[in-house]
Amino acid sequence: EVQLVESGGGLVQPGGSLRLSCAASGFTFSSYEMNWVRQAPGKGLEWVSYISSSGSTIYYADSVKGRFTISRDNAKNSLYLQMNSLRAEDTAVYYCAREERVNYFDYWGQGTLVTVSS
Amino acid sequence: QSALTQPPSASGSPGQSVTISCTGTSSDVGGYNYVSWYQQHPGKAPKLMIYEVSKRPSGVPDRFSGSKSGNTASLTVSGLQAEDEADYYCSSYAGSNNLNVVFGGGTKLTVL
Numbered sequence: 194e195v196q197l198v199e200s201g202g203g204l205v206q207p208g209g210s211l212r213l214s215c216a217a218s219g220f221t222f223s224s225y226e227m228n229w230v231r232q233a234p235g236k237g238l239e240w241v242s243y244i245s246s247s248g249s250t251i252y253y254a255d256s257v258k259g260r261f262t263i264s265r266d267n268a269k270n271s272l273y274l275q276m277n278s279l280r281a282e283d284t285a286v287y288y289c290a291r292e293e294r295v296n297y298f299d300y301w302g303q304g305t306l307v308t309v310s311s
Numbered sequence: 312q313s314a315l316t317q318p319p320s321a322s323g324s325p326g327q328s329v330t331i332s333c334t335g336t337s338s339d340v341g342g343y344n345y346v347s348w349y350q351q352h353p354g355k356a357p358k359l360m361i362y363e364v365s366k367r368p369s370g371v372p373d374r375f376s377g378s379k380s381g382n383t384a385s386l387t388v389s390g391l392q393a394e395d396e397a398d399y400y401c402s403s404y405a406g407s408n409n410l411n412v413v414f415g416g417g418t419k420l421t422v423l
Contacts, residue, residue, distance in 0.1 A: 228411070230357075237314070237417040238349070238357065238400050252411045288356060296345040296404040296412050299368065301356035 195219040195300045197289050202305030209279050209309070215272040215289030215302055223247075223267035226292040229274050231285035232304075241287070242274065257283075279309045315340065315401055315415035322421040323391045331418045333384040333401030339413050341382035345404035348377055348386045351417075352397045360399075361386060388420070396422040 201213040215227070229241040242263040243252040251263055262275040272289050286306050290298040316334040323329040333340065333348075340346055346364045349357035359368050361377035364384065374389045384403070388395055401415040 230414075237398075238351075238402070238414040239314075240402070240412040240414060243411040250407075252407065294362075295343075296347050296402060297359065297362045298347070298349075298357075299359055301358075303356060 195291070197291065197300055197302035199287060199289055199302040199305035202287065202307045204308045204310065205279055206311050207280060207309055210275070210277045211279065211307060213274040213276065213287055213289075213305060213307070215274075217270045217272065217289075217291075220291070222265075222270040227265065227272045228290045228292055228298065229263060229272075229287060230290055230298070230301075231283075231287045231307075233282070233285040236285075239285075243292070244272070276307070279307075281309050283307060284309050315403060315413055317399075317401060317415040317418045319416070320419045320421065322423055323388075324423045325391050325393065327391050328387060328389040329391060329420065330385050330387045331399055331401075331420070333386070333403075333415045335382050335384075335403055335413070337382060339403040339405040340379065340384050342406070343404045344379070346377065346379055346384040347402045348375075348384075349400045349402065350395075350397045351400065357400065391422050393422050396420055 196218045198216045244263045260278045264273045286304040288304045289302045291300040293299040348361040351357045364379045365377040376387045400417045405413045
């Protein structure tokens with residue numbers, strides 16, 4: 194059974210940092226592209242970042258470019274999102290999602306809540 | 312990186328059909344046949360319902376169908392059922408030179 198489990202969310206002050214993790218199981222993690230998608234409270238989905246299966250290709254939304262860093266460790270079946278210089282508008286539930294093919298996010302984690310507030 | 316445009320709400324009675332639109336540009340919806348639709352119930356993760364404009368993943372009822380014309384994609388839910396009440400989001404590939412994927416703002420579907 195495919196499972197994606199996010200962790201690392203919590204309350205952080207503006208300007209602070211947080212590292213999210215996504216533990217994958219039930220599939221060959223190293224064969225799949227992965228994404229982070231977030232959802233602010235009561236709002237819609239926003240794509241955040243993409244990483245290719247090998248980690249060689251990475252994209253970011255303009256809203257997080259220069260502040261967030263996506264990475265993966267295929268040996269540990271894990272995806273990460275390092276978030277620096279956090280702002281109030283980064284407050285959201287962050288989901289990791291497996292990309293089976295182009296824009297085909299077939300499995301999602303349960304999400305982890307990040308709250309940026311003083 | 313503008314979001315795709317969806318109506319905030321849609322509704323229909325059980326058994327009826329409802330169509331939700333998703334308008335983008337020639338750089339996303341109109342430029343690629345990589346439009347997907349997701350269903351999200353409150354407090355749950357999104358679930359893929361349609362991919363590549365009109366294809367259904369295994370397990371998704373054939374009451375759900377997708378189409379595209381120009382820069383506008385559409386999701387049609389036929390034979391509405393109570394469990395179809397949820398938020399629906401479209402998304403489109405937007406090219407690797409710009410951003411990877413763009414989502415719509417979401418449509419709240421109410422089954423009356």
